[in-house]
Amino acid sequence: MGPGPHCGMMLSDLGADVLRIERPNPASFTINPVAERGRAKLVLDLRQPEGAARALEIVSQSDVLIEGNRPGVMERLGLGPGEAIAANPRLIYGRMTGWGQNGPLAARAGHDLSYLAITGALHAFARKDELPVPPMNLVADFGGGSMLLITGILAALWERERSGRGQVVDAAIIDGVATLLAGAAGHLATGALSLKRGDNLLAGASNYYRVYTCKDGKEIAVAAVEPQFYRALLEGIGAPPEWADDQYEQSVWAERAAAMASIFLTRTRDEWTAILEDRDACAAPVLEFHETPSHRQVEARSGYALHEGIVQQAPAPRFSRTPGAIGPSEPGEAMLSRWGLG
Numbered sequence: 001m002g003p004g005p006h007c008g009m010m011l012s013d014l015g016a017d018v019l020r021i022e023r024p025n026p027a028s029f030t031i032n033p034v035a036e037r038g039r040a041k042l043v044l045d046l047r048q049p050e051g052a053a054r055a056l057e058i059v060s061q062s063d064v065l066i067e068g069n070r071p072g073v074m075e076r077l078g079l080g081p082g083e084a085i086a087a088n089p090r091l092i093y094g095r096m097t098g099w100g101q102n103g104p105l106a107a108r109a110g111h112d113l114s115y116l117a118i119t120g121a122l123h124a125f126a127r128k129d130e131l132p133v134p135p136m137n138l139v140a141d142f143g144g145g146s147m148l149l150i151t152g153i154l155a156a157l158w159e160r161e162r163s164g165r166g167q168v169v170d171a172a173i174i175d176g177v178a179t180l181l182a183g184a185a186g187h188l189a190t191g192a193l194s195l196k197r198g199d200n201l202l203a204g205a206s207n208y209y210r211v212y213t214c215k216d217g218k219e220i221a222v223a224a225v226e227p228q229f230y231r232a233l234l235e236g237i238g239a240p241p242e243w244a245d246d247q248y249e250q251s252v253w254a255e256r257a258a259a260m261a262s263i264f265l266t267r268t269r270d271e272w273t274a275i276l277e278d279r280d281a282c283a284a285p286v287l288e289f290h291e292t293p294s295h296r297q298v299e300a301r302s303g304y305a306l307h308e309g310i311v312q313q314a315p316a317p318r319f320s321r322t323p324g325a326i327g328p329s330e331p332g333e334a335m336l337s338r339w340g341l342g
Helices: 005-015 049-059 081-087 113-118 136-161 173-180 182-190 228-239 242-246 252-264 269-276 288-292 296-299 332-338
Strands: 019-022 040-043 064-067 094-096 169-174 208-215 218-225 283-285 304-307 312-313
Touching: 005 064, 005 136, 005 182, 019 049, 019 332, 040 173, 040 332, 049 081, 049 113, 064 136, 064 283, 081 228, 094 136, 113 136, 113 173, 136 173, 173 182, 208 252, 228 242, 228 252, 228 269, 228 304, 242 269, 269 283, 288 296
Parallel strands: 019 040, 064 094, 094 169
Antiparallel strands: 208 218, 218 283, 304 312
16 A cells, blocks of 8 residues: 555656556545655456456556555456566566565565564664554655665666566565665674664664753754764753763763753753754754755755645655656546557
């Protein structure tokens, strides 16, 4: 429900014609006006022979197919990679799942948190004696899911320019999250990082990489990992400069965190932002979603746009010659007419 449509959104923003094939009477929780922006929609009942035949006809004229069903579903519908690539040898067949196309759990249900749990990432999202906090569904569904799928699709399209042949892209969220953990794995190997609760400086164990509450109940995030940034933070909040001498001594983290918590309670979030944001202190206000579009940095980059009555993220990344844009919605049959399939 999440990464497949989001991948389609990214491709649409970058200029692709995207057609979403919907089942009759889709469940309301599967509809997302932002993640499904900029695409045409066509209702087909793929369980009926005529619906599946129409879909295969469309696939025969497409560059990319994205599907997010459990393994075996597309094959049962007669729309698996065998049939689709036979109809269109240049087709890039993108498969988005949590567990992947094979393995003992491939056919089992799951959600973002399920996939995050077995990768080792979820266990690290907690302080000592606390339970992990689910990071919404950003890390697994989208970071490890749609971003992995779009990377595979673009690489396969590039390879097709040389070979002239399509292929299957098997994008599993558990693989994507594992890839996101590459930095942690490297630091674990060198001893520069611990993922144990209470020792992990990137999970709030240290006093210089965590969130603090301010006088008005709002919050500020500090991420002053390097010594020069930590010194700038200490100077900005009026903390003892000698704290920089033993920054990485774990034995002082809890005491320093308590002291810094008291300091941050003396001013409001916006007052601390005014003091720290223009220093190299790696401090930033913790904004609510509705506040983000008007933040001066986001606003300077036109990071959000009003589209069809909804404030939503602008296309990214930015291009010097061929900028992305939120495409218009259109009826599915209108798009198919442009494809010669009216």
